[in-house]
Amino acid sequence: MLSVHTSPLHQPGTGDAGGMNVYIVELSKQLAALGTEVEIFTRASAGGLPPAVELAPGVLVRHVDAGPYEGLSKEELPAQMCAFTHGVTQIWAGQLPGYFDLVHSHYWLSGQVGWLVAERWGVPLVHAMHTMAKVKNAALAAGDSPEPAARVIGETQIVRAADRLIANTAEEAAELVRHYDADPMRTAVVHPGVNLDVFRPADGRAAARARLGLPQHALIPLFVGRIQPLKAPDLLLYAVRELLDRDPSLADPGRLVVPIVGGPSGTGLARPERLRRLADRLGLTDLVRFHPPVGQERLADWYRAASALVMPSYSESFGLVAAEAQACGTPVVAAAVGGLPVVVRDEATGYLIEGHDPVHYADALARFAADPGLSDRLGRAAALHARRFGWAATAAGTVSVYRAATESHRFALRSAHG
Template structure:
């Protein structure tokens, strides 16, 4: 092989959450899906990938093979038990110490700031490139915050700014996230690369032609149960739909460790609107089970206050289901407004109710959104996402050679 096509030894660092865990539970969300699928797609391209995370259970082995070419490693840093996300900065130093014993790697790619602060010094000691992905970016008290978005510690803000400045590349999932890296963190534009996520169109796929539709229509919101995800808006929108057209709202996801009693608050909100019987919490779902839920839905709702991309929206489109999303961050890019779904600037529940009801009551309109959504999703494979990552890796390796 030529130097430009040699397989790479890639370390994907995910300190606070394991990409081997099932999305939807606790802190396991879109980042886990992205890291795991990109790792598997990179392995399909011939690379050797190690995903490195913190041991959160005494029964976890030192390593496990996820698929050929992808090894998941567990490092001892802090207690071998689940810990709230916000407490993981205490584990950065012991995690770094354990990371120093691994390798060799051609490139280290960190996911979230905890990982980056641990891995960047290791990359520098070894003279290998460091690539950073944030997935979410802190805001200080002087920055206008979306409702549900909370200001973070000064340590996080300092760490993220340092990573944006000192990493060889910053990989983001959308132009919206790229803008945040440049404007909030001062990232050098020439080192910020957009690599959109993908979707597995064989798992998230439309219902078969002629398949029976559910007798009672329902819409889905799949998200961790926390204020940032805007599930209160979804409930209020359902309450605003005329009784003869009103669907059931199915909420798929687990409570975040930092969300307190938010699930109880949402249940109380539904009861206050007289629709407690129309809001169902089904908890976290496997990828296959979530795809099945999507397939039978009339719409997928993404009312988040903030999203770097909105992977759920893309999965809904791949399932051949119209998406109704808030005009927040990367959702403007994940959903093509008026083509694959509807992107709403307003957070007025009445506006949301009217758009959802139109999808429910105008079959031709809904079918058009569904078909265009599937076509859009088919262009965004994980293989394409991995190819974009590989291009970034080879470019930074070329600069550091």
Template sequence: MTPPTARSIRSPNRLRALSLALVSEHASPLATLGGVDAGGQNVHVACLAGALADRGHRVTVYTRRDSHDLPASSQLRPGVTVHHVPAGPVEALPKDALLPHMREFSYYLMQHWSEAGPPDLVHSHFWMSGLASLAAARELGLPMLHTYHALGTVKRRHQGAADTSPPSRIGCEREVGFGCDRVVATCRDEVTELVRLGIPEDKADVVPCGVDTERFRPDGPVAERTAGRRHRLLQLGRLVPRKGAALSIAALAHLPEAELLIAGGPAPDLLDADPEVRRLRAVARRAGVLDRVRFVGAVRCDAVPALLRSADVVLCPADYEPFGIVPLEAMACGRPVVATAVGGQQDTVADRETGRLVPPGDVLALAAATAELLADDRVRTAYGAAGRRRVLSRYCWSQVAAATERSYRSVLAGRLVAAGARM
């Protein structure tokens, strides 16, 4: 997974268990998935914390308190505590509105770690968490690693004037990248973007996101299929324009025997009022496929594997995708994927082995690749089996946690060497 020119990580000997602080200011591991600001990062932080705990470490996830119902801290699972940081109003806020509250978040971390005892290492997630963590880590002399999950340069390039990020985001991301000890990048494409920011390539370790291969597996319950439809296509994830649901709907016009399920967004009883659902229904109406598109709304986490197993092909046609967890979940369930060749999907989906990669924004390419798979049951089965093998060999959370720990140990060892050199 690491690019040929990136620094390789040697596996140090297993040392004592670590006290780890994972900082995720807006993406709580306790959040309900499918909302505008709740998706892959929430899953990543929760699963990484759990897998690190399985390796014997003590993990605390620091996230912003956004409800009066939340306790100061709670146990996510054995070895993992979620600590709710009072920063800003105790209410849900869009993540792009959180920057003014990061100074308060950072001060709280400094005070809490000074009084309760500092962690051995800080691992921040997303750029605002990086800002808050960097100030606290510098003040207390703590080693810090950072995972961006998404880069402002990429978002601005694709969204232009529609980008709602604070204007200072890119400069702040550069500050975090230079100030932390190590960047933990999730794919090779991200390393390329970091180099464009001026961050040295050898400062980044490539460690992909993972998938729970026990929850997501080929065998198990299958969601009910629609009577009279030969094939089912599924698009799963946050209901935002960049995820490309409009492209899937347009492609459906070229796939007359298929239905398209779009899962994600608000609760089913709120779909009619959702602006993005209304926009996509208008797209489907103009394409003449409204009767073959079904919006199912937010899906409970425990229902997602059965929904994936009910699909003949899973579509992931995002305009851009920092990593993309859905392809891994689909592959783990033994389902072929048709995805755009962007971001982490270029690493996870093996073209003509576990699915197909198509150019972003190309309706005809998406339709053609999907039609090719729908036309051949044997190819779909072979791709699905290959996808499962690929996930098991590269993307289990145990493997991701072990690689992340190697980055941690490398940073800690480097600090020891530097301290010895100064003596």
């Protein structure tokens, strides 16, 4: 597996580490359990890292030197692709022939490396986009900068070169075909998963609130994720302001808490204080609580404690946090974009909202404020719904794609050699 720009060993929820990191870790562990050994190549982003680290039995993370360790942004990485590819081929050269059976690349930067090494090693290339420049650019938040043309060209090359593409949802597969002219026969849909051992209702909302020191009867709309314009945490703050304007008594102590769990990322890094300042400006200083990213066990308690997870993103290829929150028995109020309509069942496990008007988010939150039993009712259905997203199913689906890619690759090689 190739994960050039972010390491599976990084804490997700800030910087470049997010759902893709969780995806690679969980998928690799499940693949290893099914008998497919995995080696994940990632760029060394700190000095003194060991060349290889065992992440789990059968899963090895290899650090590749390419460019300066720290302080290199994702936008600067294309200049280091040659160095990275060189590092990967050096490691491969030290192995027995036929060491790798297949290359699985994640995100377009890795796809560029995968394109080259898969061809050189004579093995199939399977690629997962995770996000697509054209889709992202069509749904930018106000003031967010568009993805460059070089990325669009790079993605188009990978779509052509890959033996198989893996899309998170049927919608993403359709976007690959529509925007990148992908071959539908070579585009498979495999849903990401949720670690159902970690993300489960456990001892419930009251116990989680007690552990986190949160008021028992408060309305708690929770934001979890990387703080960047695309994820629109500001929209939640505007919605909370609207809610308070409708019912100022919600500002009384113990009635409303708005936790934001995660760190700055991408274009959000340019002004990391922006969201805090917005909270101050909207008069929400005492209600909004910022928390740095946390590990998955602790995160599960945040989900359980919330009345609802709010995910107002402009674009989301799947939205793992929406699936995780539901698995913990918490409903989700989400923008009806990307994979979220697959993850959230409107009116059954939460609410899907068209557009990005804070008033509509405030309407949804008002329903929770008016009906204290709503979180539990929708949450029970949410926990059941989320059970269909286990990582074991993702791994089984991925193995099928590997098999199909291997067969068609062999067939193509045979045809090419007469």
